[in-house]
Amino acid sequence: MTDRIREFLRTRRPDGPCLVVDLDVVRDKFLSFAKAMPDTRVFYAVKANPAPEVLALLAELGSCFDTASVAEVRMALAAGATPDRISFGNTIKKERDIATAFELGVRLYAVDCEAEVEKIARVAPGARVFCRILSDGAGAEWPLSRKFGCEPAMAPRILEHAHRLGLEAYGVSFHVGSQQRNTGAWDAAVASAAGIFREMSDRGITLKMVNLGGGFPTRYLKNVPAVQAYAQAISDAILTHFGNQVPETIIEPGRGMVGSAGIIKAEVVLVSKKSDTDDVRWVYLDIGKFGGLAETMDEAIRYPIRTERDGDEMTPCVLAGPTCDSADVMYEKDPYFLPVSLEIGDEVLIEGTGAYTTTYSAVAFNGFEPLKSYVI
Amino acid sequence: MTDRIREFLRTRRPDGPCLVVDLDVVRDKFLSFAKAMPDTRVFYAVKANPAPEVLALLAELGSCFDTASVAEVRMALAAGATPDRISFGNTIKKERDIATAFELGVRLYAVDCEAEVEKIARVAPGARVFCRILSDGAGAEWPLSRKFGCEPAMAPRILEHAHRLGLEAYGVSFHVGSQQRNTGAWDAAVASAAGIFREMSDRGITLKMVNLGGGFPTRYLKNVPAVQAYAQAISDAILTHFGNQVPETIIEPGRGMVGSAGIIKAEVVLVSKKSDTDDVRWVYLDIGKFGGLAETMDEAIRYPIRTERDGDEMTPCVLAGPTCDSADVMYEKDPYFLPVSLEIGDEVLIEGTGAYTTTYSAVAFNGFEPLKSYVI
Incomplete structure (x- = not known):
């Protein structure tokens, strides 16, 4: 929770569930x-949160953009990014979407099989491609x-x-997998990448870039390492496996x-x-798996939830x-501890x-509106 | 597949994934x-498919409507249903939503606990309520x-x-659980309901209605019993447990x-x-778990998929x-058999x-548009 979000919720009192994003944190x-x-x-x-305000801020700060579709390419361009700062990072693309991205100036594409390479060669001549390899996550x-x-051997x-x-x-x-809490997770993948660089060099082709992907976590209920710890572990891995032939690197x-x-405000x-x-009570919120909390699927992501009664039993x-x-049940196998005094109508804040x-969020499942979003 | 849908797809050739619904089938x-x-x-x-054309047809045919939210109440009214033909069947309702539904004329509400009863008593005086009991599904x-x-003993x-x-x-x-292929599944629940009727009668209160819920299946890959078989099994259960004191019944x-x-047209x-x-290939479609096929979650619903190459190996x-x-993977634990000749760009038809x-479908996950729908 930030002071700016607290103040926004206090003064604006938006009705219904909503997400509030604080640009200062971004x-x-x-x-x-x-x-x-x-x-x-x-x-x-971009898929993580494509709010125009978020994209515009990041474009201004000099960020590049990993996009999953033509719509996301257009959003990044609209936010002020030049095409050379955009990667079409989805390995699954329609040929006509590659053609459109190429017309829009995008020159960097992900592939993981020969058929995708052929699509790109047909409609995006001369473009740069990087090959995604499997990681165990x-x-x-x-x-x-x-x-x-693909298996590294195919790359x-x-x-x-x-x-x-x-x-x-x-x-x-x-x-290396989303919400990756192990900073050592990059090492094996960097080793694989270095092996592919060597193999390509033997074939007379010089690769230039290692795309280290995402995986950097948000703090939910458990502590996560700081960005510096990830940076150090990745730097060590690059030095170990690439020696003094350090490649260009990007992260996503x-x-x-x-x-x-971001914080979601919801209601009991x-x-x-x-x-x-x-012994277990059921607590129903006005937001669930279909209203924006899809990542509670299989109870994967466990968000911190705050109420005004958190001092109680x-x-x-x-x-x-x-x-x-x-x-549409979020936490059941591993129940969530909430105040016994929690009442119908209480506000809850879902952090991270x-x-x-x-x-x-679903377009209109059960007639409920999609999650509203305020970027401040 | 119906002739009308086949003709629509042939002549209209809509771009991108879409659902086509044939009103004649409805x-x-x-x-x-x-x-x-x-x-x-x-x-x-209504939640199953709230397309205005579907609601209008059903309203004209004399159907009543089970709604999950105020938005769905309004959709049913807009389609021509009078408020006495609308049930607010969600057991989880905000008090202000109950008040709005009551203002709109709705007089029938679902409950499964005392707190929900109290909300309704405050803002929908005199309304009818039915108590939902647990079933094992x-x-x-x-x-x-x-x-x-709730447990039947609480009702x-x-x-x-x-x-x-x-x-x-x-x-x-x-x-009794959605896509219920066992026509005998209603018997135990009807028995519980009859027990509650008797218990209430002993308390001097005469219940009138048994809401038999949904559960009636769609034919996917396996055969399902005909509607008549369900009707017979339910009728037998009512006779067995209610004798000659047959209650009013509704189904949802x-x-x-x-x-x-409906048929979804998609593309490889x-x-x-x-x-x-x-040995296993990966086939990627332009629709997945977040584009409308959410019910493939945990590989629960297995849709029939047709291609133009179905005669091949x-x-x-x-x-x-x-x-x-x-x-966003639909069938993996139990792989789906598709023609070895299937190619990028091929059309696939996903039935049922x-x-x-x-x-x-998600509002814009990865920038992809929500599923388009045509009702013909």
Whole structure:
């Protein structure tokens, strides 16, 4: 909670659930990344929070942008970024979307297979491509599937294919998993990347960039290492595996940039018990899995929740959303401790919600409006 | 697939993923419910698909409406339903929303605890309430949590509380679980309801209605029983447990009314392998968990998928959506068999998607637009 958000909620008293994002926190985060990793370019992951005010601030501060779609490319451009500061980082792109991004000036694209390389070669001649490799994601709190990336052994063939088709085989990317609390998680992936650089060099092709991805955490209930600790661990990994042939590096923070800048204000709609003998109460909020808290899926992300009664005795609660969907339950396997005095109508503040909330919210499930957002 | 949908897709050729709903199917479904259960009023679950054309057709056919929010109450009214044909069926309601619904003329409300009864008594004096009881949901394909309903033993106290506060203790409701393929699932819940009727009668209060909920399935990959089979099983249960004191009954079909009326047209964006030795390919579509197919969560609902190459050899595929979210994978634990000849750019038709798709889709995750919908 920041003073500016507290003041906004006190004076504006917005009705219904809403997210409030404090730009001062975003600025601090950007500057701490820039300071801790001065030789690394920051590509903000637009999908984390594409609010125009957030993008405009970051563009002004000199950030680059990692985009997932043509719509996000346009948002980054509208915010003031030049096309050379935009990466089309989704490995899954329609050919016509690549063509549009290329027309808009974007020259940097992610790939993880030969078919994607061929699309880019057809409609974005001469563009730079980096190949995403798989990482096991151990230590990350948001699940990392095998959806993005190829086995490292395949990468040289894919990059050489790009080279032969007239593209610039530019580098390697990976993602160590979102909300990665282990600063050592980058080491193995950097080692893989260095191996691919060597293999490509043997083939006469010089790669230039390692895209270190995201994974930088937001502080939820558990402490997380500082940005400096990540910077040090990554720097050590680069030195270990690349020696004095240090590549160009970029990072793609999303959650780590905006997560802690946002707070969701919500309201207790109902408190009840399912039977007289239950120890666990059910607390229903006016926001749930379909209203912006999608990352509570499988109870993956556990947000800090504050109430005005936090000094009182705490008891275990199942926390659920307001929709008529049985799956709209946030914390049940591992109940959430909330004040026994919590009442219908009480305000609750859900912290660390600046990332992956507004855009995840459903258009109108059960007739509920999407999450409102205020950027201050 | 219906001829009308096939013709629409052929002539209109809409760009991007979209849902097409055939109103003729909705009409047939409504009439089959009405015919199979002539003494039961149908309250269509608006949340399943609130398209104005669907609501208007059902209103014209004489359907009533089960709503989850004030917005849905307004949609039902706008479609031509009178307030006496609307139930506010969400057990989790803000008091100010109850007040608004009451002003709009709604007189029937769901409750599952005393606190909710008290809200209704304060702002909707004299309204009818029914108490939702828990059901175990065995046999249902979409998970049923304990989110809605109380233990049956609590219901008489809650209903008596309503009575004492000047409300009309009107009945009992339950839900046997969405996509319920076992027609026998209603029996135990009807028995519980009958027990509550007797207990209330002993307290001098006559309940009138049993709300049999939803659960009526859409045909996905497996066969499902016909509406008549459900009607017969429910009728048998009522006779067994209520004898000749047959209560008023209502049903709340959502999926069973509109699921089979809709088809999503999507496109293959990428086909790839993660390593040379993998047997399983990855097929990426331009729609996924965040674009309308939320019910693939935990691989719960398995949609039939048709392609123009279905005569060819089929091989196992992981099916994923287009977003940069690792969780946006639909079928992986149990891979989906698709033609080995499937290519980037191919059209795929996802059947049985008329329910729980459009409104579930995210507002703009990754910059992708919400699912478009055409009702024909």
